[in-house]
Amino acid sequence: MSLEELKGLCQKGAKAIAVFGSYVRAKDYVEGVSDLNVFALTRDKQLLLELASMGYSPVMLDEESLRQLCEAGDPLCYYVLYDSKVLCGSLPRVSFKLTDGTCRKLRDQAINSFCFAIESHFRSDELNSVRYAFKAIKLSVAYRVCRDKNRVIVSNDEAESSCKELNLAGCSEMKDLLMMMRLKLKLTTWALDRIAQALSNNLDLPVPTASELMREYGDHVAKLVYDNGVWRVLLKDGKWDSFKK
Numbered sequence: 001m002s003l004e005e006l007k008g009l010c011q012k013g014a015k016a017i018a019v020f021g022s023y024v025r026a027k028d029y030v031e032g033v034s035d036l037n038v039f040a041l042t043r044d045k046q047l048l049l050e051l052a053s054m055g056y057s058p059v060m061l062d063e064e065s066l067r068q069l070c071e072a073g074d075p076l077c078y079y080v081l082y083d084s085k086v087l088c089g090s091l092p093r094v095s096f097k098l099t100d101g102t103c104r105k106l107r108d109q110a111i112n113s114f115c116f117a118i119e120s121h122f123r124s125d126e127l128n129s130v131r132y133a134f135k136a137i138k139l140s141v142a143y144r145v146c147r148d149k150n151r152v153i154v155s156n157d158e159a160e161s162s163c164k165e166l167n168l169a170g171c172s173e174m175k176d177l178l179m180m181m182r183l184k185l186k187l188t189t190w191a192l193d194r195i196a197q198a199l200s201n202n203l204d205l206p207v208p209t210a211s212e213l214m215r216e217y218g219d220h221v222a223k224l225v226y227d228n229g230v231w232r233v234l235l236k237d238g239k240w241d242s243f244k245k
Helices: 003-012 045-053 063-072 075-082 100-122 126-149 156-165 171-183 189-203 210-217
Strands: 016-020 037-041 057-061 084-089 221-227 230-235 240-243
Touching: 003 016, 003 045, 003 084, 016 075, 037 045, 045 057, 057 063, 063 075, 075 084, 075 100, 100 126, 100 189, 100 210, 100 221, 126 156, 126 171, 126 189, 156 171, 171 189, 189 210, 210 221, 210 230, 210 240
Parallel strands: 037 057
Antiparallel strands: 016 037, 016 084, 221 230, 230 240
16 A cells, blocks of 8 residues: 555545654655554554555554543654654644653663564564564663653654763664664674663663573574563563573
8 A cells, every 4th residue: 555545545534644753754765674554543443444554554543532532642643643644534632741651661662673673683583672672772762761851752863862971871872773774784692782781871761682582592582571660571482481680
């Protein structure tokens, strides 16, 4: 489905269709790697299924749900309002309110992205390992900007300059990961360990490295989650274990 075809979804009941994220920032978009995020203002779940089946990463909300997200300070509201391109229809008149929940959400997203990077690494999905490692570092910087500067950043340039301004960890690694994404290069275990160390610094959280997980579980790691202050590992045999950093 092309962007022109996406515009036609407003004729199928959507009040607005927008693309958001790196796709609207040509400098940040990496063809074949970056997601093409689509926002649909509708209650029609069939449109959601249609978008997903076409390979998009869709988000579907009605007006009231979007309004609630904006009041709660969910970063998604900021992205839809200020980091998007409306293809058809119009977005409702709502305002984003930055809250403590904004920063918590960014921190959680950084942690989740790192977990996805670890999982991808252990199943030899190198492209997604690099992609999620980059997201984890960038989101950790976004979290610190939110916490320390009370604002939201979206672009790679903002993340790079903010990382240096706040003297955070992982600034050079973030640049390296972006280059690796563009060149489709492999992320080594050692490099992923450096990402974990940077996140530990930026998030004030002991983050397990890939090497530590490898020593403890071999290549049997299937999933990593951070749940109520505890790192938990799902092994390929279906058993869960708590990993103490």
